[in-house]
Amino acid sequence: MSGQTRDAIVEIRGLSKHYGEGHTRVDALRDLDLTVRAGEVVALLGPSGSGKTTLLNIIGCIVEPTIGNVRLDGEEVYDNRWLRGDLRRLRLDKIGFIFQFHNLLPFLNARDNVAVVLQLAGKSGPEAQRRATELLDYLEVGNRKDSMPALLSGGEAQRVAIARALANSPRIILADEPTAALDSKRAGIVMDLLRKLAAEHDACIIAVTHDEKIYDRFDRLFHLRDGRLDGAEGDQK
Amino acid sequence: MNLAYRDVRHNLFRFVLTCLGLGLLMSVVLAMIGIYNGLVADALNLVKAPQADLWVVESGTKGPFAEASKIPEDTREAVERLHGVSEAGNITYQTVEAPLAGKTLRLYVIGYERDRPGGPGDVVEGRKIVQSHFELVADRDTGLTLGVTIRLGRNRFKVVGLVEDTMNSGGDPVVFVTLADAQTLQSQLAPPAARVQAARGASAEIAKTVAAVVARLEANADIDAVARTVRQWKHLSAMTQADQEQLLIKSVVDRARRQIGLFLGILLTVSAVVIALIVYTMTMEKLKQIATLKLIGAPDRTIVGLIVQQAIALGMVGWAFGLALITLTKDGFPRRVLLEPYNAAVLAGIILVVCIAASGLGVRAALKVDPATAIGG
Numbered sequence: 001m002s003g004q005t006r007d008a009i010v011e012i013r014g015l016s017k018h019y020g021e022g023h024t025r026v027d028a029l030r031d032l033d034l035t036v037r038a039g040e041v042v043a044l045l046g047p048s049g050s051g052k053t054t055l056l057n058i059i060g061c062i063v064e065p066t067i068g069n070v071r072l073d074g075e076e077v078y079d080n081r082w083l084r085g086d087l088r089r090l091r092l093d094k095i096g097f098i099f100q101f102h103n104l105l106p107f108l109n110a111r112d113n114v115a116v117v118l119q120l121a122g123k124s125g126p127e128a129q130r131r132a133t134e135l136l137d138y139l140e141v142g143n144r145k146d147s148m149p150a151l152l153s154g155g156e157a158q159r160v161a162i163a164r165a166l167a168n169s170p171r172i173i174l175a176d177e178p179t180a181a182l183d184s185k186r187a188g189i190v191m192d193l194l195r196k197l198a199a200e201h202d203a204c205i206i207a208v209t210h211d212e213k214i215y216d217r218f219d220r221l222f223h224l225r226d227g228r229l230d231g232a233e234g235d236q237k
Numbered sequence: 238m239n240l241a242y243r244d245v246r247h248n249l250f251r252f253v254l255t256c257l258g259l260g261l262l263m264s265v266v267l268a269m270i271g272i273y274n275g276l277v278a279d280a281l282n283l284v285k286a287p288q289a290d291l292w293v294v295e296s297g298t299k300g301p302f303a304e305a306s307k308i309p310e311d312t313r314e315a316v317e318r319l320h321g322v323s324e325a326g327n328i329t330y331q332t333v334e335a336p337l338a339g340k341t342l343r344l345y346v347i348g349y350e351r352d353r354p355g356g357p358g359d360v361v362e363g364r365k366i367v368q369s370h371f372e373l374v375a376d377r378d379t380g381l382t383l384g385v386t387i388r389l390g391r392n393r394f395k396v397v398g399l400v401e402d403t404m405n406s407g408g409d410p411v412v413f414v415t416l417a418d419a420q421t422l423q424s425q426l427a428p429p430a431a432r433v434q435a436a437r438g439a440s441a442e443i444a445k446t447v448a449a450v451v452a453r454l455e456a457n458a459d460i461d462a463v464a465r466t467v468r469q470w471k472h473l474s475a476m477t478q479a480d481q482e483q484l485l486i487k488s489v490v491d492r493a494r495r496q497i498g499l500f501l502g503i504l505l506t507v508s509a510v511v512i513a514l515i516v517y518t519m520t521m522e523k524l525k526q527i528a529t530l531k532l533i534g535a536p537d538r539t540i541v542g543l544i545v546q547q548a549i550a551l552g553m554v555g556w557a558f559g560l561a562l563i564t565l566t567k568d569g570f571p572r573r574v575l576l577e578p579y580n581a582a583v584l585a586g587i588i589l590v591v592c593i594a595a596s597g598l599g600v601r602a603a604l605k606v607d608p609a610t611a612i613g614g
Contacts, residue, residue: 053609053612056612057609057612060532060612062532062607062608062609062612063609088531088534088535088536089534091532091533091534092533092534093534097532097533097611097612099529099611099612103525103526103529103611105240105526105529105530106247106526107240107243107244107246107247107248108238108240108243112238112243115238116238116533117533119238120533120534120535120536120539121534125238128238148247164533176612
């Protein structure tokens with residue numbers, strides 16, 4: 001994939017984040033630059049405490065950086081224009097989340113878990129249901145649309161979670177250990193699916209992972225160590 | 238899509254069990270309200286039964302309910318002659334215990350003059366007293382049935398009629414007998430005691446006193462003027478019907494009312510704490526889901542709605558359970574439980590306010606949830 005020629009969706013410049021002050025200060029991220037383009041699937045790698053989750057939270061508009069610029073799909077974030085409610089709206093419109101343990105709402109069936117995101121974005125009930133069914137069919141779990149999450153297998157639940165992440169056609173998909181709860185065969189299937197989605201939806205996917213078996217499914221690998229990136233553009237695959 | 242409803246439906250069994258528990262608490266609250274209403278209604282029924290306009294009692298007393306009152310029987314004739322009085326009747330009140338089928342029945346005996354004010358109101362079964370002696374009309378709650386005879390004092394009385402909802406403020410069901418029988422019951426001694434009195438030379442004659450004279454006035458009569466006239470008689474006092482009702486509520490029922498009111502306050506406080514704890518626990522169990530909702534972009538109002546709607550549903554279903562339970566069981570209470578639709582509606586309003594206030598703790602916890610916890614950071 002020729003990532004350099006496509007639009008930059010995530011642009012981070014001079015990003016630092018620290019918690020606490022004085023001798024209790026912890027520098028989670030230090031002077032970090034990162035660009036991820038449309039269609040790219042990249043991984044954030046690193047040991048525990050290296051800053052992967054903090055970076056994911058900052059890109060996900062959950063945690064505000066101490067200093068630095070974050071630009072998501074052409075919009076500058078964290079520049080005092082954004083209120084908490086606006087950031088939530090930005091997440092709803094532009095960012096999809098995929099979690100390690102799918103985090104489906106246990107009281108909604110598969111279709112409603114997807115539809116709820118669409119309704120939060122303002123779609124009517126029938127329209128949300130129709131779109132949710134389409135997405136589940138697209139991800140080949142349409143036959144399980146009326147099942148409650150507790151009755152889905154790990155792979156099915158993760159596909160429903162992916163459908164939910166895609167519901168509002170986001171430009172950025174953030175994935176936290178998306179294959180950790182799956183066996184290697186299903187992990188490979190999910191990663192192939194994510195790659196396909198990134199290409200078809202012109203979105204970028206940023207995943208935190210420790211799963212070495214799927215490293216070859218990423219376009220670039222960013223290694224984080226003590227809050228810094230090893231290599232500005234990551235390892236090209 | 239209503240998330241609160243979906244969550245309740247998903248955990249329906251637990252929700253129903255919780256509502257049932259809350260419903261039991263609500264039924265106790267409703268029972269207390271009903272018992273209080275019953276207490277007041279019973280007390281007032283007794284005062285209202287003679288359909289009197291004026292009560293003539295012993296001077297210096299608040300008789301015949303708040304205090305004992307004893308006036309000569311012939312007072313009725315004097316009262317009846319007053320300008321504006323259309324009819325008057327003597328009346329006596331006393332509590333007796335009567336043996337019946339191996340048990341002791343506690344009764345409130347009202348003696349009245351036939352065809353004069355003071356007798357039973359609507360006889361729902363049987364008839365009014367027509368004989369001069371040894372007939373009675375009983376409240377259905379006595380357990381007496383038509384034709385049954387019961388010993389009161391030294392005589393046996395036959396039940397000829399039944400009335401309903403006629404009790405004194407202590408919950409004792411009423412029986413009506415003729416004035417003459419009531420006076421006999423009050424003053425007649427057991428044979429050994431009578432022999433002792435006779436040996437002492439005391440008169441065995443029955444005292445001709447009554448507790449009060451109840452009077453009905455003509456339509457255009459000035460009730461205050463009539464009462465003032467009676468008060469001028471040194472040994473008598475007069476109270477209007479409104480005075481008598483007010484006195485009864487203030488002096489006879491007031492302590493019970495305050496006691497029940499305090500108990501109600503405690504119960505409502507306990508209910509509020511229980512609801513707050515349940516809502517808080519329900520919220521704490523959903524923190525991960527709330528974090529996920531926040532992360533995917535749900536606004537605060539969606540999350541607050543989820544918690545507050547569940548709290549209200551909990552309170553309202555609990556209230557409905559409680560109302561159904563007390564409606565089904567109220568007739569089994571030893572005292573009358575009188576629930577008015579107004580009481581149930583006021584309690585629903587209170588529960589609604591309590592639920593909204595109690596959900597504050599849960600809402601606070603939910604709003605503090607960091608969406609990052611959904612990611613695991």
